[in-house]
Amino acid sequence: MTTALNAMIHGRVLQPGNDDYDSSRSVWNAMVDRRPRYIVQCSETADVVAAVRFATDHGLDVGIRCGGHGIVGHAVPEDGLMIDLRPMGEVSIDARARRARVQGGALLGALDAAAQAVGLATTAGNVSHTGVGGLTLGGGMGWLARQHGLSCDNVVSFEIVTAAGETLRASADSHPDLYWALRGGGGNFGVVTEFEFALHPEPGLALTAEFRYPVTGARDAMRRWRDLNDDAPRQATYSATIADATVALGLVWVGDPGDGDAQVSALAEGLAEAAGPQSSAIERWSYVDLQRREDDIEAHAWRRYWKGHYFSELGDEVIDAVLERDGDDLPNVSLQAYGGAIAEIPDEQTAFSGRDTAFEFVAASKWHDAAEDERRMSAARRYAATMDRFANGVYVNALADEGVAGVRRAYSDAKLERLSTVKRHYDPGNVFHHNQNITPSAG
Incomplete structure (x- = not known):
């Protein structure tokens, strides 16, 4: 079988024991530790065709790898065939x-x-x-x-x-x-x-602003931040993070920096009406550098788990639930505003669902020690479950191990059909x- 597969592929075929096999089967989430029978590093579309036909002819499960960021590690099929597209990166x-x-x-x-x-x-x-x-x-x-x-x-x-x-x-x-x-x-x-x-x-110019509060004192400010989002220009994406005991409320602006300065000033003034932050950070970026800003935070080689929700509105009760941070090993939280052009495309035009979303919520944990796996995952599940009653769906790329139930949350019955x-x-x-x-x- 191996000889036949090698003869079909212009790129490389890796098997257990080959150089680069272990690094090639490793993906973003270090919890994923499966061993494909073959890793086909495709150099052209013809290699993909050959790999798919070989896998189906020999009854092998197929995984597809590009960046390898999928939280579940679907790209890595145990004893199957991984189609590694990374050489095709032009x-x-x-x-x-x-x-x-x-x-x-x-x-x-x-x-x-x-x-x-x-x-x-x-x-x-x-x-x-x-x-x-x-x-x-x-x-x-x-x-x-x-x-x-x-x-x-x-x-x-x-x-x-x-x-x-x-x-x-x-x-x-x-x-x-x-x-x-x-x-x-x-x-x-x-x-x-x-x-x-x-x-x-x-234009390639961007601006970020963060106003930081203790979790215990962020309630009124977070409500004001939510209200200000309602009238935000499209160049502004309101975002918030919660890490440990700190809430960062802010926005990301891509566009004319003068208009961005005015928007940041309006946010700062609005938040001051609720309560002044403990600290703030306003930074200017090129667009390309903005896109790299979270690369280290989201680096490879960490064990990871997350849970996601869509919120059609960020009501007072939702904010209270998000800020209820009792317990150990709680995940970090991100909230990102939708709306604008996302909402204007008719829902039936694409398979994507959730165009009426106001904010996407993701609770994400990362750690190194395998002994912490169950504790960390259980904490993330418990915390995210307190938001279940407010959610109206989930982003399919934010699904983890929910299986069929998760897919049914991600799409309407009509779209699934x-x-x-x-x-x-x-x-x-x-x-x-x-x-x-x-x-x-x-x-």
Whole structure:
């Protein structure tokens, strides 16, 4: 089998015992420690086709790796075949047409840098070492989303290798059902080997502001921060974090810095009406550096677990629940505002769900010692569960180990039915099931 696979692949095939095997099977979440039988490091689309056909011919589970940031580690199938797209990481920019062609193994930092070199950008997450593929197929929230829509909203076309080993181009005019499903339906429908993105003029200037409070004294300020978000310009994305006993209320501004200064001043004045912060930090960035700002915080080699929610409103009771931080080993919290261009796209236009979201909530823990696994995960589950009654869904990319119940939270019944129909057409045998899985409909 190994000889036959090597003969089909122009890239590299790794097996246990080979140099680079262990580093190649390691992903962002250090809790993931599975051993694929083969790791196929694809150098071109033909390698992906060959790998898919080989796996299906030999009954091997398939995982797809790009950035490897998925919290569950679906990219790493035990005793299966990992399709490693990282060698296919090129980004090419057509400045005149305002288009980017991005190979399936590219990271967000490569897209940001290439587009900004000609004064353009598209929505691309918040961490530069995230994979373009996983982010975009699930939706793709980022600091430009309130201005330009989600990452998936900016995809003009996809090149995809299906379960049958066929290479298709999906767009509004070609395989429109697949094009709809790929914009938010996750990696359920094949291996995307190229994304074509629409780009937008962006000056490359950014501003961040944080006003820090003790958790026990943040209630009124957080309510005021929420209210100020209602009238925020699209260049501003209101965000908050809670780490240990500190709440940071603030915003990220991408656009004209003079207008950003005015928005930060308005936020500072508004918060002062509630209570003055203990400290504040206002920083200026290039857009590319903004996109790298959280790279160290979200570094590889940590053990990780998280839980997520969508809130259609951040009511007083929700704020009180978020600030109730009794207990040990509690996860850090992030809140990020939606709205703007995200909400303006009709819900039925894409598989992505949650366009009526006001704020996305994520409770995330990271640690090094495996002996802490159950304690850390249990604390995150308990804390996030106190917010269950306020939630109206979840971002599919924020799902962890919820399984079928999580997928049902991420999509409406109508969208799940439609996604299952598309799945039946393009992957009737559920070859691509190492994901937040959508099963094929019965027909």
